[in-house]
Amino acid sequence: MIRKIITIDKEKCNGCGICADACHEGAIGMVDGKATLLREDYCDGLGDCLPACPAGAITFEEREALRYDEAAVKAAQAKAEKDTHKASSQLAQWPVQIKLAAVNAPYFDGADLLIAADCTAYAYGDFHNEFMRGRITLIGCPKLDSIDYSEKLTEIFRSNDIKTVTVVRMEVPCCGGIEYAVKTALANSGKRIPSQVVTLSVNGTILG
Known part of the structure:
Protein backbone atom coordinates (compact mmCIF):
# COMPACT_ATOMS: atom_id res chain seq x y z
CA MET A 1 0.00 0.00 0.00
CA SER A 88 15.92 -5.33 37.08
CA SER A 89 16.12 -6.13 40.77
CA GLN A 90 12.80 -5.60 42.50
CA LEU A 91 14.26 -5.51 46.01
CA ALA A 92 12.72 -2.49 47.72
CA GLN A 93 14.54 -2.49 51.06
CA TRP A 94 17.45 -3.80 53.11
CA PRO A 95 17.97 -5.96 55.12
CA VAL A 96 15.81 -8.84 53.96
CA GLN A 97 16.44 -11.46 56.63
CA ILE A 98 13.50 -11.73 59.04
CA LYS A 99 15.83 -11.86 62.03
CA LEU A 100 17.63 -8.66 60.95
CA ALA A 101 14.64 -6.50 59.99
CA ALA A 102 13.68 -3.75 62.43
CA VAL A 103 10.12 -4.16 63.70
CA ASN A 104 9.29 -0.47 63.19
CA ALA A 105 11.13 0.03 59.88
CA PRO A 106 9.32 2.74 57.87
CA TYR A 107 9.06 0.56 54.76
CA PHE A 108 6.56 -1.71 56.55
CA ASP A 109 3.92 1.02 56.79
CA GLY A 110 1.25 0.37 54.14
CA ALA A 111 3.28 -2.49 52.68
CA ASP A 112 2.28 -5.54 50.72
CA LEU A 113 4.60 -8.01 52.45
CA LEU A 114 6.33 -11.02 50.91
CA ILE A 115 7.68 -13.61 53.33
CA ALA A 116 9.70 -16.20 51.44
CA ALA A 117 11.75 -19.25 52.27
CA ASP A 118 15.39 -18.80 51.27
CA CYS A 119 15.35 -21.45 48.54
CA THR A 120 12.36 -20.11 46.64
CA ALA A 121 14.24 -17.39 44.76
CA TYR A 122 16.61 -20.03 43.39
CA ALA A 123 13.87 -22.46 42.43
CA TYR A 124 11.66 -19.95 40.58
CA GLY A 125 13.41 -18.20 37.69
CA ASP A 126 11.23 -15.08 37.51
CA PHE A 127 11.01 -14.60 41.28
CA HIS A 128 11.76 -10.85 41.29
CA ASN A 129 9.13 -10.00 38.70
CA GLU A 130 6.49 -12.49 39.81
CA PHE A 131 6.69 -12.17 43.59
CA MET A 132 8.94 -9.31 44.74
CA ARG A 133 7.74 -6.49 42.48
CA GLY A 134 5.67 -4.03 44.48
CA ARG A 135 6.26 -5.86 47.77
CA ILE A 136 8.53 -5.57 50.79
CA THR A 137 10.52 -8.80 51.01
CA LEU A 138 11.50 -10.80 54.08
CA ILE A 139 13.30 -14.15 53.85
CA GLY A 140 14.27 -16.91 56.21
CA CYS A 141 14.84 -20.62 56.67
CA PRO A 142 13.39 -22.10 59.86
CA LYS A 143 15.59 -25.19 59.50
CA LEU A 144 18.92 -23.38 59.17
CA ASP A 145 18.10 -20.53 61.53
CA SER A 146 16.65 -22.93 64.11
CA ILE A 147 14.33 -20.24 65.46
CA ASP A 148 10.62 -19.56 65.56
CA TYR A 149 9.91 -16.42 63.53
CA SER A 150 6.36 -16.05 64.82
CA GLU A 151 7.22 -13.70 67.70
CA LYS A 152 9.14 -11.27 65.46
CA LEU A 153 6.48 -11.41 62.75
CA THR A 154 3.71 -10.86 65.30
CA GLU A 155 5.35 -7.59 66.33
CA ILE A 156 5.80 -6.54 62.69
CA PHE A 157 2.13 -7.20 61.95
CA ARG A 158 0.97 -5.58 65.17
CA SER A 159 3.14 -2.44 64.90
CA ASN A 160 2.60 -1.59 61.23
CA ASP A 161 -0.18 -1.11 58.71
CA ILE A 162 0.52 -4.21 56.61
CA LYS A 163 -1.93 -4.41 53.70
CA THR A 164 -1.38 -7.99 52.53
CA VAL A 165 0.92 -10.93 53.26
CA THR A 166 2.15 -13.41 50.66
CA VAL A 167 4.11 -16.47 51.79
CA VAL A 168 6.23 -18.33 49.23
CA ARG A 169 7.60 -21.69 50.36
CA MET A 170 9.00 -24.87 48.89
CA GLU A 171 7.09 -28.15 48.91
CA VAL A 172 9.64 -29.75 51.27
CA PRO A 173 8.47 -30.38 54.85
CA CYS A 174 10.98 -28.04 56.53
CA CYS A 175 9.38 -25.08 54.73
CA GLY A 176 6.21 -25.73 56.69
CA GLY A 177 7.91 -23.88 59.54
CA ILE A 178 7.80 -20.53 57.78
CA GLU A 179 4.15 -20.98 56.80
CA TYR A 180 3.29 -21.97 60.38
CA ALA A 181 5.18 -18.96 61.78
CA VAL A 182 3.28 -16.54 59.54
CA LYS A 183 -0.13 -18.04 60.31
CA THR A 184 0.65 -18.00 64.04
CA ALA A 185 1.83 -14.40 63.88
CA LEU A 186 -1.26 -13.30 61.98
CA ALA A 187 -3.47 -14.91 64.61
CA ASN A 188 -1.49 -13.44 67.50
CA SER A 189 -1.37 -9.95 66.02
CA GLY A 190 -5.11 -9.48 66.46
CA LYS A 191 -5.39 -8.10 62.93
CA ARG A 192 -7.24 -9.44 59.92
CA ILE A 193 -4.66 -9.09 57.16
CA PRO A 194 -5.41 -10.74 53.80
CA SER A 195 -2.88 -13.49 53.18
CA GLN A 196 -2.00 -16.23 50.72
CA VAL A 197 0.50 -19.09 50.53
CA VAL A 198 2.26 -20.07 47.29
CA THR A 199 4.03 -23.43 47.25
CA LEU A 200 6.80 -24.25 44.76
CA SER A 201 8.03 -27.66 43.70
CA VAL A 202 11.75 -28.39 43.80
CA ASN A 203 11.91 -27.79 40.03
CA GLY A 204 10.26 -24.37 40.33
CA THR A 205 6.68 -25.21 39.37
CA ILE A 206 3.92 -23.36 41.23
CA LEU A 207 1.87 -26.05 42.97
CA GLY A 208 -0.68 -23.78 44.56
Missing part, protein backbone atom coordinates in the same frame (compact mmCIF):
# COMPACT_ATOMS: atom_id res chain seq x y z
CA ILE A 2 1.04 3.62 -0.58
CA ARG A 3 1.37 5.51 2.70
CA LYS A 4 3.36 8.17 4.52
CA ILE A 5 6.47 6.80 6.19
CA ILE A 6 9.78 8.17 7.42
CA THR A 7 13.05 8.10 5.53
CA ILE A 8 16.47 8.58 7.11
CA ASP A 9 19.36 10.37 5.36
CA LYS A 10 22.40 8.36 6.45
CA GLU A 11 24.72 11.16 5.32
CA LYS A 12 23.10 13.65 7.69
CA CYS A 13 22.66 11.18 10.57
CA ASN A 14 25.20 11.87 13.31
CA GLY A 15 24.50 8.61 15.18
CA CYS A 16 23.17 10.25 18.36
CA GLY A 17 20.35 7.70 18.71
CA ILE A 18 17.81 10.27 19.96
CA CYS A 19 15.32 9.31 17.26
CA ALA A 20 15.49 5.64 18.27
CA ASP A 21 14.63 6.61 21.85
CA ALA A 22 11.81 8.87 20.64
CA CYS A 23 10.22 6.14 18.51
CA HIS A 24 7.76 4.51 20.90
CA GLU A 25 6.92 1.82 18.34
CA GLY A 26 10.50 0.52 18.09
CA ALA A 27 10.63 1.06 14.33
CA ILE A 28 14.04 2.79 14.46
CA GLY A 29 17.29 1.25 15.68
CA MET A 30 21.01 1.92 15.42
CA VAL A 31 22.95 -0.09 12.84
CA ASP A 32 26.69 0.53 12.34
CA GLY A 33 26.37 3.81 14.22
CA LYS A 34 23.53 5.16 12.06
CA ALA A 35 19.77 5.40 12.61
CA THR A 36 17.93 2.81 10.55
CA LEU A 37 14.27 2.05 9.89
CA LEU A 38 14.23 -1.55 11.11
CA ARG A 39 10.54 -2.33 10.64
CA GLU A 40 8.43 -0.25 8.28
CA ASP A 41 5.33 -2.04 9.58
CA TYR A 42 6.18 -0.58 13.02
CA CYS A 43 6.29 3.00 11.71
CA ASP A 44 2.93 4.70 12.26
CA GLY A 45 3.84 7.68 10.10
CA LEU A 46 3.11 10.20 12.87
CA GLY A 47 6.73 11.30 13.12
CA ASP A 48 7.56 11.53 16.84
CA CYS A 49 11.14 11.03 15.71
CA LEU A 50 11.23 14.12 13.42
CA PRO A 51 11.51 16.89 16.03
CA ALA A 52 13.87 14.71 18.08
CA CYS A 53 16.49 14.57 15.32
CA PRO A 54 19.05 17.38 15.84
CA ALA A 55 20.64 16.78 12.44
CA GLY A 56 17.48 17.04 10.34
CA ALA A 57 18.15 13.58 8.94
CA ILE A 58 14.55 12.36 9.10
CA THR A 59 11.77 13.34 6.70
CA PHE A 60 8.48 11.90 5.45
CA GLU A 61 7.92 10.32 2.08
CA GLU A 62 4.93 8.76 0.32
CA ARG A 63 5.83 5.29 -0.95
CA GLU A 64 4.86 1.65 -1.12
CA ALA A 65 5.20 0.25 2.39
CA LEU A 66 3.80 -2.44 4.62
CA ARG A 67 0.67 -1.50 6.54
CA TYR A 68 1.26 -0.27 10.09
CA ASP A 69 0.84 -3.32 12.36
CA GLU A 70 -0.48 -1.92 15.65
CA ALA A 71 -1.03 -5.37 17.18
CA ALA A 72 2.57 -6.40 16.54
CA VAL A 73 3.84 -3.12 17.98
CA LYS A 74 1.83 -3.56 21.18
CA ALA A 75 3.05 -7.14 21.56
CA ALA A 76 6.66 -6.02 21.13
CA GLN A 77 6.19 -3.22 23.67
CA ALA A 78 4.67 -5.63 26.21
CA LYS A 79 7.58 -8.05 25.76
CA ALA A 80 10.12 -5.25 26.16
CA GLU A 81 8.44 -4.09 29.37
CA LYS A 82 8.42 -7.63 30.77
CA ASP A 83 12.08 -8.13 29.82
CA THR A 84 12.95 -4.87 31.57
CA HIS A 85 11.28 -6.06 34.76
CA LYS A 86 13.07 -9.38 34.50
CA ALA A 87 16.43 -7.69 34.16
